[in-house]
Amino acid sequence: MTTSLLIVQLLNGLQFGILLFLVAAGLTLVFGVMDFINLAHGVQYMLGAYLAVTFVGLTGSFMLGLALALAAALLLGLVLEFLVFRHLYEREHLDQVLATFGLILLFNQAVKMIWGAAPLSVPVPEFLSGNVRLMDGILYPVYRFALIGAGLGVGALLWFVVEKTRTGMLLRAGASNAPMVSALGIDIRKLFMIVFAFGTMLAGFAGAMAAPILSVEPGMGDTVLILAFVVIVVGGIGSIRGAFVGALIVGLVDTLGRSFMNDLLRLFMAPASARATGAALSSMLIYLVMAAVLFVRPEGLLPAKGRS
Amino acid sequence: MSAVTTSAAIARPALPAARRLAPLVILGLLALLPLATALGLPAHWLTLVTRAMIFAVAALSLDLILGVGGLVSFGHAAFIGIGAYGAGILITEGQTELLVALPAILLVCAAFAAVTGYVSLRTRGVAFIMITLAFGQMAFYFAQALSAYGGDDGLTLYEKSTLLGREIFANRTGFYYIALGTLAFCYWLARRLVASRFGRVLRAARENAVRVTVTGYDVDHVRLGAYVISGMMAGLSGFLLANQTDFVSPAFMSWQRSGELIFMVVLGGVGSLHGAIVGALAFLIAEDVLSAWTQNWKAIFGPLIVLFVLFTQGGIAGLMTKLRGRRDG
Numbered sequence: 001m002t003t004s005l006l007i008v009q010l011l012n013g014l015q016f017g018i019l020l021f022l023v024a025a026g027l028t029l030v031f032g033v034m035d036f037i038n039l040a041h042g043v044q045y046m047l048g049a050y051l052a053v054t055f056v057g058l059t060g061s062f063m064l065g066l067a068l069a070l071a072a073a074l075l076l077g078l079v080l081e082f083l084v085f086r087h088l089y090e091r092e093h094l095d096q097v098l099a100t101f102g103l104i105l106l107f108n109q110a111v112k113m114i115w116g117a118a119p120l121s122v123p124v125p126e127f128l129s130g131n132v133r134l135m136d137g138i139l140y141p142v143y144r145f146a147l148i149g150a151g152l153g154v155g156a157l158l159w160f161v162v163e164k165t166r167t168g169m170l171l172r173a174g175a176s177n178a179p180m181v182s183a184l185g186i187d188i189r190k191l192f193m194i195v196f197a198f199g200t201m202l203a204g205f206a207g208a209m210a211a212p213i214l215s216v217e218p219g220m221g222d223t224v225l226i227l228a229f230v231v232i233v234v235g236g237i238g239s240i241r242g243a244f245v246g247a248l249i250v251g252l253v254d255t256l257g258r259s260f261m262n263d264l265l266r267l268f269m270a271p272a273s274a275r276a277t278g279a280a281l282s283s284m285l286i287y288l289v290m291a292a293v294l295f296v297r298p299e300g301l302l303p304a305k306g307r308s
Numbered sequence: 309m310s311a312v313t314t315s316a317a318i319a320r321p322a323l324p325a326a327r328r329l330a331p332l333v334i335l336g337l338l339a340l341l342p343l344a345t346a347l348g349l350p351a352h353w354l355t356l357v358t359r360a361m362i363f364a365v366a367a368l369s370l371d372l373i374l375g376v377g378g379l380v381s382f383g384h385a386a387f388i389g390i391g392a393y394g395a396g397i398l399i400t401e402g403q404t405e406l407l408v409a410l411p412a413i414l415l416v417c418a419a420f421a422a423v424t425g426y427v428s429l430r431t432r433g434v435a436f437i438m439i440t441l442a443f444g445q446m447a448f449y450f451a452q453a454l455s456a457y458g459g460d461d462g463l464t465l466y467e468k469s470t471l472l473g474r475e476i477f478a479n480r481t482g483f484y485y486i487a488l489g490t491l492a493f494c495y496w497l498a499r500r501l502v503a504s505r506f507g508r509v510l511r512a513a514r515e516n517a518v519r520v521t522v523t524g525y526d527v528d529h530v531r532l533g534a535y536v537i538s539g540m541m542a543g544l545s546g547f548l549l550a551n552q553t554d555f556v557s558p559a560f561m562s563w564q565r566s567g568e569l570i571f572m573v574v575l576g577g578v579g580s581l582h583g584a585i586v587g588a589l590a591f592l593i594a595e596d597v598l599s600a601w602t603q604n605w606k607a608i609f610g611p612l613i614v615l616f617v618l619f620t621q622g623g624i625a626g627l628m629t630k631l632r633g634r635r636d637g
Binding site for chain 1: 430
C-alpha cells in the first residue's frame with residue numbers, strides 16, 4: 001500500500017514539477033536576458049487558465065480552445081509589453097517590482113469582475129479521460145500523464161531552441177552579457193520582445209494545461225509565481241537547465257513532504273503533535289530546501305554560464 | 309523658495325532646512341488630529357490614522373533597508389505578522405503584560421531577521437527580492453498551519469496588552485498618542501542610525517559595496533545589522549496592529565502586504581525616512597476612500613501604481629523637487 005502511494009505521489013510530484021518548470025522557464029529567461037523582474041508572470045499563468053475556460057467552453061473542443069487561449073494570452077502579453085514592460089527595462093528593480101505588482105492587483109481584480117470569484121474548471125478532454133493501470137490497484141489519470149508528456153515535450157523543444165538555433169544562441173549570449181550582445185549589432189529590443197512573448201506563451205500554456213486538474217480562481221497565479229521564484233533561485237537565475245532541475249526538486253519535495261511528513265514524524269512523535277508539526281513543516285519544506293541550497297551555493301545549482 | 313544653489317545641492321543633497329522641518333511638520337499635524345475630531349471630524353478618522361501611523365512604523369523600518377541600504381526586501385510583512393502573532397498568542401495564553409510581550413516579540417523578530425537575513429544577504433539584486441519573498445511566504449504558511457491559534461481563519465483577541473496591569477490601549481485617543489509616540493521614537497532612532505557611522509557605511513555600500521569593503525568595513529555585517537533592526541521595528545508595528553484590530557491572521561503577512569509596504573516607501577520617496585511616513589498615510593487614506601467607494605478598488609489602485617511608477621521617479625518627494633524646477637539626480 002505504501003509503495004503504491006509512493007508511486008502515485010512521485011508521479012504527482014513530477015507532474016507538479018513539470019508545471020512549475022513551464023512557468024519558471026519563461027521567468028528565468030526574462031530575468032536572465034533582460035534582468036527584468038516580472039511579478040506579473042503569475043498573472044499570465046492565471047489568464048492562460050481563464051482563457052482556456054472561456055475558449056474550451058465556447059468551442060467545445062479542448063485542443064481548439066487551448067490553441068485560442070494560447071493565442072489570446074500571447075496577444076495580451078504583447079500588449080502589456082508595449083504599454084508597460086517596455087518602459088521598465090532600463091529602470092531599477094524596485095520600479096519593476098512595483099509596476100508589475102500593480103498589474104497583479106489589477107488583473108486579480110479584473111478576473112474577479114469578469115469571471116466571478118468562484119472557482120471554475122475545465123472538463124478533462126474526452127480523449128484524455130480515464131485512467132492508466134500501472135500495477136495491481138494503482139490507477140493514474142491519463143490526463144496527468146498527458147500533462148507530464150506535454151511538459152517534457154515543451155522542455156525538449158525549449159532545449160532545442162536555446163541550444164541549437166541562432167535565436168537560442170543570442171538568448172544565451174544575452175543571459176551572460178546583454179550589453180555586449182547589443183554592442184555587437186543585435187537588435188536587443190527585438191530579442192527582448194521575443195523572449196518576453198516566449199515566456200508569456202509558456203506561462204499561458206502551463207495555466208491552460210493546469211485548468212482541467214486545478215481549480216481556476218483569482219490569485220491562482222500568485223502561489224505559482226512564488227514557487228517559480230523558489231525554483232529559479234534553487235536552479236540558478238537565467239538557466240533553463242537550472243529551472244528544470246529546480247522545478248523537479250521543488251515539485252517532488254513539496255508533494256512528497258505534504259503526503260509523508262506526518263508518517264515520518266509519527267515514528268518519533270505523538271500523533272497529534274506529529275500532525276501539527278507535519279502541517280507546518282511540510283508547507284515550509286521547500287523554503288528550507290531553498291535556504292539550504294543558497295547557503296551552500298548562493299548562485300543556485302546550475303547557474304547560467306558566464307554570469308558574474 | 310529656498311536659496312540652495314545647484315552646486316550646494318550636489319555637495320549636500322539632503323536639502324537641510326526642508327528635511328529638518330518636514331518631519332516636525334508631519335508629526336505636529338498628526339498630534340493635532342484628535343483636536344480636529346473633538347471639533348467634529350468623524351471619529352473614524354482617529355482609528356484610520358492610528359492604523360496608518362502603525363503602518364508608517366513598518367514602512368519606516370522598510371525604508372531603512374530598502375531606501376538607505378538599497379536592499380529591496382519583499383518579505384517585510386513577515387515581521388509585522390510575527391509581532392502581531394506574538395501579541396496574539398501571548399494574550400490568548402493569558403499573558404497581557406507589555407513588558408513581557410514586547411521584549412519577547414523583539415527577540416523573535418531579531419532572531420528571524422538574523423537567520424533569514426544571513427541567508428538572503430548572500431545574494432544580490434533580483435535574487436535577494438525573490439528570497440525575501442520566499443521567506444515571507446514561509447512565515448505566512450507557518451501561520452496558516454498554526455491550527456492551535458486559528459490557522460487560516462485567524463485569531464480573535466478578547467483582551468489588549470497592558471502596561472503593569474493598566475489598560476493603556478483601551479482608550480482610542482490614548483492609543484492614538486501611543487502610536488504617534490512610537491512613530492516619533494522610531495523616526496528619531498532611524499534618523500540617528502542613518503547619521504551615525506553605521507548609517508554612512510550602509511548608505512555608501514548602496515552606492516558601491518566593493519569600494520566600502522576595500523575601505524575596510526564589513527559590508528555584510530552592517531547590512532545584516534540594519535536588517536535585524538528593521539525587522540525588530542516592523543515587529544513593533546505588528547504588536548501595535550494586533551492590539552488595534554483585536555485580531556490576527558495569516559493575511560497580516562501575505563506577500564501583497566509586503567508589496568504594499570514597498571509601495572508606501574516608494575510613494576513617499578525612497579530613503580528620505582519621513583517620506584515613508586507620508587507614503588503610509590497617503591496609502592491607507594487612499595485605500596480607505598477607494599474601498600468605501602467601490603469594492604473593486606484594487607482594479608483602480610493597481611493601474612494607479614503602474615502609472616505612478618511610469619511617470620514619476622522619486623515618489624512624492626521627487627515630484628515636489630521636480631515641481632520646484634530642480635533637476636533630480
